[in-house]
Amino acid sequence: MENKVKTENIKSSAMTTTNEIETTVEKKETSRVRMEAKNLTIKYGTNVAVRNLSMPIYNEKVTALVGPSGCGKTTFLRSLNRMHDLTKSAHITGEVLLDGNDIYDPKVNPVTIRRKIGMVFQKPTPFPTMSIYDNVVAGLKLVGIRDRKLLNEVCEIALTQAALFDEVKDRLNAPGGSLSGGQQQRLSIARALAIKPEVILMDEPTSSLDPKSTMKIEDLIVELKKKYSIVIVTHNLAQAARISDYSAFMYLGDLVEYGKTKKMFQNPEDKRTEEYLTGKFG
Amino acid sequence: MKTLRRRQIQDKIMEGLLVVSTITILIPLLIIIAYVVYNGFGALNWSFFTEELGSPARAMQGQPTGLVHTMIGTLVVDFIGLVLAVPVGVGAGIMLSEYPEHKLNPILRIMNDTLNGMPAILKGLLAFALIVKPMGTFSGLAGGVALAFVMIPIIARTTESSLMTIPWSIREAGLAIGLPRWRVVLSTVMPAAKTGLVTGFLIAFARAAGEAAPLMFTSFGNNYLPNHWTGMIFGPVDTLPQRLYSLAISPYAQWHQMGWAAAIVLLSFVIILFVTARLLTRQKNY
Ligand SMILES: Nc1ncnc2c1ncn2[C@@H]1O[C@H](COP(=O)(O)OP(=O)(O)OP(=O)(O)O)[C@@H](O)[C@H]1O
Ligand SMILES: [Mg+2]
Numbered sequence: 001m002e003n004k005v006k007t008e009n010i011k012s013s014a015m016t017t018t019n020e021i022e023t024t025v026e027k028k029e030t031s032r033v034r035m036e037a038k039n040l041t042i043k044y045g046t047n048v049a050v051r052n053l054s055m056p057i058y059n060e061k062v063t064a065l066v067g068p069s070g071c072g073k074t075t076f077l078r079s080l081n082r083m084h085d086l087t088k089s090a091h092i093t094g095e096v097l098l099d100g101n102d103i104y105d106p107k108v109n110p111v112t113i114r115r116k117i118g119m120v121f122q123k124p125t126p127f128p129t130m131s132i133y134d135n136v137v138a139g140l141k142l143v144g145i146r147d148r149k150l151l152n153e154v155c156e157i158a159l160t161q162a163a164l165f166d167e168v169k170d171r172l173n174a175p176g177g178s179l180s181g182g183q184q185q186r187l188s189i190a191r192a193l194a195i196k197p198e199v200i201l202m203d204e205p206t207s208s209l210d211p212k213s214t215m216k217i218e219d220l221i222v223e224l225k226k227k228y229s230i231v232i233v234t235h236n237l238a239q240a241a242r243i244s245d246y247s248a249f250m251y252l253g254d255l256v257e258y259g260k261t262k263k264m265f266q267n268p269e270d271k272r273t274e275e276y277l278t279g280k281f282g
Numbered sequence: 283m284k285t286l287r288r289r290q291i292q293d294k295i296m297e298g299l300l301v302v303s304t305i306t307i308l309i310p311l312l313i314i315i316a317y318v319v320y321n322g323f324g325a326l327n328w329s330f331f332t333e334e335l336g337s338p339a340r341a342m343q344g345q346p347t348g349l350v351h352t353m354i355g356t357l358v359v360d361f362i363g364l365v366l367a368v369p370v371g372v373g374a375g376i377m378l379s380e381y382p383e384h385k386l387n388p389i390l391r392i393m394n395d396t397l398n399g400m401p402a403i404l405k406g407l408l409a410f411a412l413i414v415k416p417m418g419t420f421s422g423l424a425g426g427v428a429l430a431f432v433m434i435p436i437i438a439r440t441t442e443s444s445l446m447t448i449p450w451s452i453r454e455a456g457l458a459i460g461l462p463r464w465r466v467v468l469s470t471v472m473p474a475a476k477t478g479l480v481t482g483f484l485i486a487f488a489r490a491a492g493e494a495a496p497l498m499f500t501s502f503g504n505n506y507l508p509n510h511w512t513g514m515i516f517g518p519v520d521t522l523p524q525r526l527y528s529l530a531i532s533p534y535a536q537w538h539q540m541g542w543a544a545a546i547v548l549l550s551f552v553i554i555l556f557v558t559a560r561l562l563t564r565q566k567n568y
Contacts, residue, residue, distance in 0.1 A: 083454060088383060115460030125455040129473040139459035142469050195459055
């Protein structure tokens with residue numbers, strides 16, 4: 001009981017800090033809210049995976065989602081580009097706004113949403129029958145873009161951004177499945193970048209990468225945020241601290257704390273956040 | 283100790299039962315092959331593969347006679363069936379595998395199972411009503427339609443099961459780069475399931491190739507090659523299973539032996555198809 005009251009307090013205080021941040025942000029950094037979750041609840045059958053979650057996602061910022069395994073990070077992330085649409089058991093209430101418009105509005109076509117909001121999955125998923133090249137440009141080629149020069153250009157830029165180009169430039173026609181796990185993950189990143197989304201959702205993009213590629217991807221994220229909004233799920237707290245501007249700590253389906261990364265990592269408001277960040281659980 | 287001993291005995295009994303059932307399947311197959319070859323081998327000469335059957339007199343008087351028109355007819359009718367069945371069967375399979383939430387999905391599943399269980403002769407009757415009646419003549423086309431009804435439910439099922447073996451994550455990856463659902467199925471899921479799909483076509487083709495009943499009153503049969511190749515499609519055509527039957531019930535000993543030879547050809551054809559299908563499945567499938 002006591003706990004619950006406390007959570008409510010924290011939530012409302014989190015909301016006020018959010019608002020404060022918003023106003024200061026508007027003044028200082030001219031950043032705006034790109035996406036926003038409002039009272040989002042996601043259930044699998046009767047099992048609640050995300051409970052009444054509200055938080056903004058700022059433009060040209062990196063937002064990190066952290067929390068112990070099974071707390072609903074992936075579930076929340078997937079709701080941001082309607083990836084749950086085909087999961088029969090998943091049931092979503094509340095709103096997800098992109099530039100103020102609810103992406104779950106029945107009039108909205110999920111395909112247009114997903115072209116604006118790209119996603120990199122937890123596990124690498126190259127298209128098994130396609131070459132490396134075709135994997136990267138799949139999002140363009142398969143909707144009818146045939147301009148060879150344009151495709152070549154996009155392919156090279158996307159692979160370079162994903163820190164993979166040098167490794168594969170001599171075998172672009174080799175099957176995507178012939179790459180190592182870490183290379184496949186970077187291929188998935190390149191594929192997501194090739195369609196030039198405005199928001200990029202990344203689910204533990206570096207969990208299968210070596211330190212060097214991890215660093216390159218982190219650099220990429222920092223580079224990308226100059227133009228895009230990025231939401232990244234990570235179990236690597238140091239990584240969250242390094243690259244994110246805002247952080248959200250989730251626990252058992254609840255958003256426990258949200259705020260500027262620096263503030264949250266140095267001076268968390270909730271005891272659970274503090275315990276998690278100091279490695280006491282999770 | 284006692285229980286260990288007992289388990290070993292149980293193991294042996296179980297193994298014995300499995301061997302018995304394997305043999306029960308193998309023996310009849312081997313007997314059929316041996317018997318067919320023994321009886322028909324004598325009729326397998328050059329003219330068997332180059333001449334048409336003609337009237338019974340030809341065989342009785344020892345003139346060259348054969349079943350070339352039957353073999354060509356079989357290929358023509360079976361391919362008409364395949365060409366008609368593949369798009370329909372694949373479409374149904376995609377609906378079954380990829381659109382589980384669609385209203386029509388459960389209905390389609392029941393219909394497909396019913397069609398699969400329906401006696402083949404009724405499919406012949408259906409093709410008779412649909413094609414033979416309006417066109418006023420037996421035809422290879424009607425035979426092909428009848429065989430398509432045999433193949434469609436098989437192709438629908440094999441398509442469904444080979445698409446289901448492709449990991450769900452591939453579809454999500456496709457959707458996540460903003461591809462429409464149908465495009466994801468066509469360009470990412472289907473290519474990955476290619477060998478499974480082709481194997482399914484072969485199995486359906488082999489099954490239909492052995493059917494006589496649906497052809498009796500559709501392609502009907504013919505002792506001669508038509509004068510023009512269009513006669514294969516728009517006129518009565520001979521096929522191996524139905525010719526086998528009519529040779530067997532004829533009163534001529536020479537024709538009986540030709541019937542056995544026709545059985546050898548049909549058997550080889552079907553075995554080759556099944557073995558090819560088997561080899562394809564053994565290849566790496568994603
Ligand atoms: N497709 C699904 N069907 C049913 N339950 C699911 C499904 N996906 C996830 N869940 C459940 O929802 C809860 C949240 O899962 P989710 O994958 O969002 O966690 P996560 O925070 O991403 O964990 P991790 O850090 O291990 O990736 C878990 O209890 C999980 O068992
Ligand atoms: Mg996860």
